[in-house]
Amino acid sequence: MKKSLIYFAMAFFVALGNVACSSDDSSDNNDNKGNYTKPKYADQATAFTINEGAVRQTITVDGEEKPVDLRSVYFTDAGKAIFEVNIDKKVKYVTYDVTIEGNTYTIKKGSLVQGTISRTESRAGGATLVFHFEINVPGYGVFRFDTDTPVSVVELAVSIAGGDICSTWYVERTKLTLDFDTKTDASTEVNSGKLHEFLTLAKNNGVKLSEQDEEELNKEIVSFTLNNFSLFSIEYKDGNSDAATWSWEGTSHDKLKIYLKDLDEMGNKFLNNSSVIEVKYPGDNKIVLKLTTRLEEDACTAVLTVNLRE
Numbered sequence: 001m002k003k004s005l006i007y008f009a010m011a012f013f014v015a016l017g018n019v020a021c022s023s024d025d026s027s028d029n030n031d032n033k034g035n036y037t038k039p040k041y042a043d044q045a046t047a048f049t050i051n052e053g054a055v056r057q058t059i060t061v062d063g064e065e066k067p068v069d070l071r072s073v074y075f076t077d078a079g080k081a082i083f084e085v086n087i088d089k090k091v092k093y094v095t096y097d098v099t100i101e102g103n104t105y106t107i108k109k110g111s112l113v114q115g116t117i118s119r120t121e122s123r124a125g126g127a128t129l130v131f132h133f134e135i136n137v138p139g140y141g142v143f144r145f146d147t148d149t150p151v152s153v154v155e156l157a158v159s160i161a162g163g164d165i166c167s168t169w170y171v172e173r174t175k176l177t178l179d180f181d182t183k184t185d186a187s188t189e190v191n192s193g194k195l196h197e198f199l200t201l202a203k204n205n206g207v208k209l210s211e212q213d214e215e216e217l218n219k220e221i222v223s224f225t226l227n228n229f230s231l232f233s234i235e236y237k238d239g240n241s242d243a244a245t246w247s248w249e250g251t252s253h254d255k256l257k258i259y260l261k262d263l264d265e266m267g268n269k270f271l272n273n274s275s276v277i278e279v280k281y282p283g284d285n286k287i288v289l290k291l292t293t294r295l296e297e298d299a300c301t302a303v304l305t306v307n308l309r310e
Contacts, residue, residue: 046074046075046155046156047072047073047074047075047155047156048072048073048127048129048153048154048155048156049071049072049153049154049156050069050070050071050072050073050129050151050153051152052069052071052086053067053069054151054152055069055070055131055145055147055151056068056069056070057143057144057145059087059088059140059141061088066087066088067086067087067088068085068086068087068088068140068143069085069086070083070084070085070131070145071084071085071086071091072084073117073129074231075098075100075105076225076231079097079098079099079168080095080096080097080098080168080225080233081095081096081097081098081105081107082094082095082096082231082233082243083095083096083135085135085137085143087137087140091262092137092138092139092140093231093233093241093242093243093244093262094135094136094137094138094241094243095225095233095235095241095243096108096109096114096135096241097109097110103118103119103120104116104117104118104119105117105118105119107133107135109239110239114133114134114135115131115132115133115134115144116132116133117129117130117131117132117133118130118132120150126152126153126154126155127152127153127154127155128150128151128152128153129147129150129151129153130147130149130150130151131145131146131147131151132145132146132147133145136239136240138240138241138242168223168224168225169223169224169225169287169289169308169309169310170222170223170308170309170310171192171193171221171222171223171224171306171307171308172191172286172307172308172309173189173190173191173192173306173307174189174190174192174193174194174195174198174221174304174305174306174307175187175188175189175190175304175305176188176189176197176198176201176270176302176303176304176305177302177303177305178201178202178205178207178298178300178301178302179300179301179302179303180205180298180299180300181299181300182299186201186204186205187201188200188201192220193220193221193222193237193306194220195216195217195218195219195220195221196217196218198217198270198304199214199217199218202217206298207295207298207300208297208298209269210269213269213270216270216271217270219236219237219238219240220236220237220238221234221235221236221237221306222235222236222237223235223308224289224306224308226246226258226279230245230246230247231243231244231245231246232244232245232246232258232260232277242271244260244261244262245260245261245262246258246259246260246261246277247259247261257276257277257278257279258276258277258278258279259275259276259277260273260275260276260277261273269293269295269297270291270293270295270302270304271291271293272293274293274294275291275292275293276291276292276293277289277290277291277292278290278292285309285310286307286308286309286310287308287309288305288306288307288308289305289306289308290303290304290305290306291303291304291305291306292304
């Protein structure tokens with residue numbers, strides 16, 4: 001992750017200061033419902049970037065060894081650890097839970113401990129980390145990273161409070177609408193993050209699905225996390241996760257528009273590089289994500305609306 005994202009994040013929170021809470025119907029008279037720009041979590045999140053090859057595993061692809069590098073670790077103010085892994089020149093992000101006690105970061109998947117990252121100080125005054133943990137990178141397998149000696153890292157920090165938007169939100173209800181160019185629209189809604197009904201909807205309306213598309217639509221989404229290192233992550237009920245970086249465009253009284261990036265190696269046709277997320281604030285500790293994607297092959301626009309709670 002480039003250092004410029006840190007400065008981008010700072011600019012983002014300046015912009016968030018102009019976003020007020022409003023209702024879902026875009027009315028302008030709901031200031032009593034709360035301010036979604038106020039600090040709610042710890043006022044600092046931290047990232048460590050690692051020199052290429054310093055923390056490395058290998059995999060064998062077609063008889064040839066390929067490097068698996070741990071490139072960055074992000075500890076968010078919502079209690080998440082996000083790992084940036086470069087596998088054969090493909091970047092993947094994996095999200096886990098983290099608890100922090102002193103200089104020890106304990107990596108967890110629910111109650112299951114995956115290992116620890118310990119921070120020490122180098123003689124030169126910079127940060128060093130010792131890694132003893134394992135993570136599962138979907139599609140590639142489980143990797144264990146162990147270092148016997150401290151590894152020098154570059155520490156990046158955002159000292160501006162993230163506020164409510166940069167936290168983890170849990171799925172209450174989801175709705176998918178397919179807006180076709182040349183035939184009748186179709187939609188379905190479920191009171192959970194289960195995506196299987198959307199698979200049925202797509203098939204019944206002739207949407208072309210790959211094997212990967214069908215696999216992704218057989219999952220259940222538990223939560224979404226937006227954090228102040230410009231990372232958007234999805235956690236599924238089976239314990240796996242996906243993540244991508246994001247950028248933003250403009251703000252209005254009641255919503256923020258987010259553009260997802262780095263999606264070529266993640267998700268399916270309903271979550272791709274043409275995806276845009278509108279973040280709305282209906283109040284009462286809730287948030288609504290409206291994800292819009294154009295499906296050119298099927299001549300339709302897919303709109304996924306997700307109602308979330310803290």
